[in-house]
Amino acid sequence: MRGAVEIKYLLDELETEDTADPSDLADREVAKRALPQIAKAIGQEPETLLTTFRQIGEDPFTLFLSEIWTVPEILDDDSTTHA
Helix, strand or coil: CCCHHHHHHHHHHHCCCCCCCHHHHHHHHHHHHHHHHHHHHCCCCHHHHHHHHHHHHCCHHHHHHHHHCCCCHHHCCCCCCCC
16 A cells, blocks of 8 residues: 555445446455455554544545546556556
């Protein structure tokens, strides 16, 4: 995790409810597996980390950044993920 926008993307994946798209489900599973690994790496409990990530991901500045964040055209081929 590098910053607030990446944290928001991870949260978006964790909160995906679209079960019709198998790739969305796969992304959600990757995010679910990543959270405890991140927590362990920084010596925190997953629940504590999730609370902190929600505070970061829902911050108005983070929301603003995620709205204006762009993917370079060379990468804009739906092959990238946010998590």
